[in-house]
Amino acid sequence: MRKIVYLLFLGIWAVIGPLHAQTVKSDSVFLKLQQAFMAKSVGLLEPVLSNDFSVGVYNSPIAKYMLQNIVSHFAVDSMKLKAVERVSGKNSVLFIVYPHGEPAITTRAWLNDSHKLLYVDLFDQLCGLNRYKVSTLQATIPIEVKDGSIYLIATINDSQKPLRFLFDTGADGMAMRKSLADSLGLRVAREQNTSVVGGNMQIQVSTGNTIHFDKFAVNNQSVAIFEHVREGTAGIIGINLAYQYIVKVDFDKMIMQLYSMGNYNEEDKGGTTLSIKNGKGILELPLNLKVGQKEVTGNFIFDTGAGYYVIGFGDFVKRNELLSSGFKPYFSSTTVSMGVSSPTFTGNFEKMTVGAIDLRNVPGTLKKYREGDERATIEDGSFGVKTISRFNFTINLAEKTIHLTPNQRFNTPIDFMLGDKMFSFNERGQLAVLVDITAEQLFKQGDVVLSINDIESETLKKDPARILKLQAMPSGSKLSFKVLRDGQVVTISA
Known part of the structure; x- marks a missing residue:
């Protein structure tokens, strides 16, 4: 007992x-x-x-x-x-x-x-966040999409001039070209030093501005004023929108929806929810990469302003010796951030994993280290819009999460190399030459590739195994392209 x-x-x-x-x-x-x-x-x-x-x-x-x-x-x-x-x-x-x-x-x-x-x-x-108040839809805003990048049309303050802004989640606020800011009469409140990819620069800041999306207004916005911003835009609207609203982007419907902060019920029940950190005014998530012979993990920015699948920054590349890891670049180029340019190398990343999402053979980019990179950028790189645009996404900073749901582009083949050319399917499903590093430059901007070796581009899109067969052809093999150029079908041999 x-x-x-x-x-x-x-x-x-x-x-x-x-x-x-x-x-x-x-x-x-x-x-x-x-x-x-x-x-x-x-x-x-x-x-x-x-x-x-x-x-x-x-x-x-x-x-x-x-x-x-x-x-x-x-x-x-x-x-x-x-x-x-x-x-x-x-x-x-x-x-x-x-x-x-x-x-x-x-x-x-x-x-x-x-x-x-x-x-x-x-x-x-x-601090303005009530987790128990039911979140409600505040605005539905049309978006434009080009090469995966998201553009918003807005006006500022009392001006009626429509402005085209890049939606850039890699930026902690708004930015505008100086000449435009001057013409709109934006008042400069202060000057400050700021970090951009590749360095630091002195900028001006205007405060207390109102951004109008048709009849919906976002008040009390600061605007950083730069000499240079992305061509074809007035500037950028950064992650500042997500400080005030839960932001949902639907590439299939071509809309952005803003919900009030609070108890939000995610409508898209499928997909993956990722935990993020927002400790420095930008969104960070852990990313695992296999580059050459090395498998590395880093904290990457969720960055709709980065026109890559993924890019590793200079200090991360140097620290992990990625350029000497067996990585074989397809081509070299430069990345430009607010007027500061840095050398880059693009090649195949065997694996990229974020949360439960596992992508294989992704075109990845490594930025060459420059003196001072470790001071200019604390993060290890950017998870770019070429990957992000394959998902509809919801940024919920109340819960520190991003929800990703595969969209209609998810199964479209990833950009691929044939010889010295990189090909990409655009938002309309058309096949185009993204990069041509040959001396002849046989392709022109605006060309639409109709077929490669008599295999129609629509067939390549539906059956990516055909792309692998083309890539497996012996080195030096000739390829025949039928291209739609200025309304005419032309044949190119390369």
Whole structure:
């Protein structure tokens, strides 16, 4: 009998022991919060902050600056612990805050499995994010798409002039060409130094602007003013839209939808949800690459402004010795960011994995290291729009997630090399020459390839195995192309 009682006691302790330990750990988070407010010192919270700690839409390090402002300026007389409990499978601490001269506020702190602080509802709400308010559709905006890149038509302030902006999630805000900003009368509020791919530069910043998408207005926008922006655009609209709204881009319907921040129900139930970090004003996600003989992992920007499948930045390339890893470039070129150019090399990446998405034999680009790259860019590279445009996506910074759903272009063959030429299927399903590095330059911009060696481009699109057979032809084999040029069908042998 004693043995049975003893075993029962052990069984009860096995349940009670961990629960007691959890309570103690969770209590310590509340005590640290209490001490931090009384001392107005965020340093007291450092031991209990998780790596994923956030305030509003931001992770650390920005979140820590915001936390310091809250602790320093939100006057609290006292705090009271109400409960330590699991809610919807998550650890939480329910407590009451008694602000100075204000009614009491009941709020909840959320913890990870190690009982480190993820976020506090009150802190989010002080920064404009209410996770419990139902998210609703605010605007539907038409988009233009060219080579995967997304363009938005908007006006600024009182001007009625329609402007074409690149939607660039690799930029932390808006930017505009200086000559245009001057003509529109944008007022310069300050000058500052900023980082671009390949270096740093001094820019001007205009504040308090209103951007109009037809009848929908986004207020209080800062605009960085550069001498040079992408040709054919007025500038860029960056990830600043996602600071205020949940952003959904549908390439199939050619629309962008903006939803209010809050409790958002993802309509696309298929696809993959990726966790992201937004600690420096841009969206980062972990990416695994196989380049030559090396398999490497890095933090890459979710970057609709990068016209690549994927590009590794100079410091990442140097650190991992990727240019000497057996990587064989198809061709070399340059990348230009706000007027700063850097040498690049494009070739085959055997594998690219992000979350549950695994892509093979992707044209990848490596940027050559330049002195100072390690200071100019903290991130390892960009997950570019050539890949992104194969998915409809939702950016939800309230949850720090991006949801990717394969769209109609997902099964379209990836850009491919034949000899010294790179071919690509555009948004209309037409086959075009993307890069021709031969001296003859037999192809012209605007050419539409109708067939290769009498295999129609539509057949190549539906049966990528035919492309592999063309690529497997002996080196030096002649290829015959039928091309639609200026309304005429011409034959090119190369």
